[in-house]
Amino acid sequence: MERLHHVDVAKGISIILVVANHSALRATAPDFFNATSSLRLPLFFFLSGIFFSLKWSPVEFVIRKADALLKPFFVTLVAMLGLDFSIGYAPGFDFPGVVYASGMTISLMPLWFLPHLFLVHSTAYCIITKYGSYLAQPKGAVYVLVIGFALGAGLIGLLDWSAIQVRNHEDARVGWPFSLDVLPMTLAFFLAGYLLREKVKSLKPDYRVAILFGLLFLFINVVADPYLDFNGRILKQPWLILPCAVMGIYSVLVFSSFIGRFHNVRQAFVKVGQSGLIILVFHSFFVGDLYRWLLPDLKHKPLVHALVVVGTFLLGIAGPLLLERVIRGNTVLKALYLPLNFSVRLGKVAATAK
Numbered sequence: 001m002e003r004l005h006h007v008d009v010a011k012g013i014s015i016i017l018v019v020a021n022h023s024a025l026r027a028t029a030p031d032f033f034n035a036t037s038s039l040r041l042p043l044f045f046f047l048s049g050i051f052f053s054l055k056w057s058p059v060e061f062v063i064r065k066a067d068a069l070l071k072p073f074f075v076t077l078v079a080m081l082g083l084d085f086s087i088g089y090a091p092g093f094d095f096p097g098v099v100y101a102s103g104m105t106i107s108l109m110p111l112w113f114l115p116h117l118f119l120v121h122s123t124a125y126c127i128i129t130k131y132g133s134y135l136a137q138p139k140g141a142v143y144v145l146v147i148g149f150a151l152g153a154g155l156i157g158l159l160d161w162s163a164i165q166v167r168n169h170e171d172a173r174v175g176w177p178f179s180l181d182v183l184p185m186t187l188a189f190f191l192a193g194y195l196l197r198e199k200v201k202s203l204k205p206d207y208r209v210a211i212l213f214g215l216l217f218l219f220i221n222v223v224a225d226p227y228l229d230f231n232g233r234i235l236k237q238p239w240l241i242l243p244c245a246v247m248g249i250y251s252v253l254v255f256s257s258f259i260g261r262f263h264n265v266r267q268a269f270v271k272v273g274q275s276g277l278i279i280l281v282f283h284s285f286f287v288g289d290l291y292r293w294l295l296p297d298l299k300h301k302p303l304v305h306a307l308v309v310v311g312t313f314l315l316g317i318a319g320p321l322l323l324e325r326v327i328r329g330n331t332v333l334k335a336l337y338l339p340l341n342f343s344v345r346l347g348k349v350a351a352t353a354k
Contacts, residue, residue, distance in 0.1 A: 049193025148188025
């Protein structure tokens with residue numbers, strides 16, 4: 001399926017929201033970021049499902065997804081472990097934590113989504129291959145969203161979380177390997193995106209409905225304050241999260257269609273959307289590590305601090321985009337971080353870097 005500009009713009013918006021939430025901007029507007037919690041990752045998984053494809057054999061599918069998602073995860077975290085050892089820091093729980101691949105068991109928490117997205121893609125492949133005709137019914141996406149989210153919310157509420165200390169986190173909700181315990185919810189949004197892909201592709205934006213949904217979204221968040229955190233296994237007012245997510249996703253898609261009218265603005269969002277993986281892998285070094293490194297010098301300097309907060313957020317997007325250019329220009333880094341072109345024939349695997 002050809003790339004759709006309004007979908008790439010929407011994906012760019014979802015990436016920007018994630019980076020902003022991980023930056024010091026969150027402390028300046030906590031109510032806004034709490035409100036968007038029911039939108040950020042549901043939007044990301046929904047958009048990921050739109051371009052899902054079954055065109056590969058099961059073996060080639062797994063190889064391709066492992067290469068695209070698991071490879072940068074393990075490369076980055078193993079490199080960080082090596083750096084820890086080189087400076088004399090004993091990682092302790094971190095090595096098995098990398099293999100366990102839950103957000104609370106790794107040193108770079110935002111990378112939790114990579115192994116989980118691999119799990120989502122693999123599960124979706126199995127489900128669609130076997131039950132695709134049933135899911136394609138007119139209300140299939142509705143059933144998937146409601147049943148999947150209800151199962152996921154119930155599972156999170158029933159699990160008996162053990163008190164585990166992971167780095168500086170005590171009583172952390174570690175969850176299951178690859179965040180398997182939140183799969184029903186994330187998979188529901190992913191499958192909904194896949195099932196509604198043609199409707200999204202031919203979207204005819206209704207601005208009045210989008211505005212109404214946006215106002216309802218704000219009203220619900222002001223009055224009831226629902227909250228969603230997949231990585232933290234936190235669901236507050238779960239019966240309101242799903243309608244908020246649906247209204248938010250539609251409003252963002254309509255807004256993205258509007259942005260698509262302006263070429264330069266559209267291209268900026270499209271670039272962020274198409275480079276989303278690299279941005280999500282590397283943004284923490286800018287919005288987290290760089291900000292904390294600068295923070296001691298910002299005491300009693302509110303104006304400078306404000307500039308640093310905004311600057312590190314912008315670097316959280318621009319920095320990885322620059323790193324992507326470096327990666328594409330280096331053969332080794334390109335092989336480590338970017339997907340390869342695979343051809344699986346008669347059990348033999350050949351790969352060339354894109």
